[in-house]
Amino acid sequence: xxxxxxxxxxxxxxxxxxxxxxxxxxxxxxxxxxxxxxxxxxxxxxxxxxxxxxxxxxxxxxxxxxxxxxxxxxxxxxxxxxxxxxxxxxxxxxxxxxxxxxxxxxxxxxxxxxxxxxxxxxxxxxxxxxxxxxxxxxxxxxxxxxxxxxxxxxx
Numbered sequence: 628x629x630x631x632x633x634x635x636x637x638x639x640x641x642x643x644x645x646x647x648x649x650x651x652x653x654x655x656x657x658x659x660x661x662x663x664x665x666x667x668x669x670x671x672x673x674x675x676x677x678x679x680x681x682x683x684x685x686x687x688x689x690x691x692x693x694x695x696x697x698x699x700x701x702x703x704x705x706x707x708x709x710x711x712x713x714x715x716x717x718x719x720x721x722x723x724x725x726x727x728x729x730x731x732x733x734x735x736x737x738x739x740x741x742x743x744x745x746x747x748x749x750x751x752x753x754x755x756x757x758x759x760x761x762x763x764x765x766x767x768x769x770x771x772x773x774x775x776x777x778x779x780x781x782x
Contacts (some may be wrong), residue, residue, distance in 0.1 A: 631717070638773055645686055648652040652677070652678055652707065653678065654677075654678055654679070654710070655705075655709060656677075656678075656705070656706070656707055656708070656709065656710060657676065657677045657708055657709070657710045657712075657713040657714075658675060658676050658677075658705055658707060659674075659705065659706045659707075659713050659716075660672075660673045660674050660675065660676075660685055660703065660704075660705055660709075661673060661703070661704040661705070661706065661707045662690055662701055662703055662704075663689025663690065663701065663702045663704065664692065664697075664698035664700075664701050664762045665692065665698040665699070665700065665701075666700075667693070668692075668698065668702075670704060670713060672713075673685045673692065674717065675710075675713040675716075675717065677710055677713075689701060701732055727775060730775045731764075731775060732763070734760075734764060735764075736774065738756075738759075738763065739752060739756065739760070739762045742756070749774045756763075
C-alpha cells in the first residue's frame with residue numbers, strides 16, 4: 628500500500644507554534660518527514676522541505692515489521708532539523724533509487740537472456756520482447772510491489 632504525502636509551504640517562511648514559542652524555518656533548517664509503523668516501530672526518514680524547496684511529493688510505502696508483515700497503523704511525523712543532516716539522508720535515498728533502477732534493468736536483462744540458445748554471441752529476441760517483459764514485470768509488481776527492492780546481492 629502506498630501513501631502519498633504532500634507538504635506545501637505557502638511562503639518562504641514556515642512557522643510552528645509550540646508552547647507559545649515560534650520556530651522559523653530558515654536557510655539552515657529543514658522540515659523532515661518520517662513514517663513509523665505501529666506504536667513501537669522505528670521512525671524512517673522519507674524526505675524534507677526547505678525554504679528554497681518549499682514543496683515536495685514523497686512516495687511512502689506502508690511500513691512492515693522485520694518479518695515483512697504490514698502494521699495495522701502507521702504514523703507520520705515531522706521534525707525541524709539542520710538542513711545538512713536532511714541533505715545527507717536525501718543522498719542516501721537517491722542512492723536507493725539508483726539501486727532500484729539497476730535492479731529493474733537487471734530484471735529486464737535476465738528476461739532477455741532467456742531467449743539465448745547455446746553459446747551465441749548475439750541476442751535475438753522477438754519484436755514484442757519489451758511488451759512481454761513489461762507485462763510480466765507489472766504482474767509481479769501488482770502481486771508484490773516490493774519484490775524488486777527485497778532482492779539482495781543481485782548486482
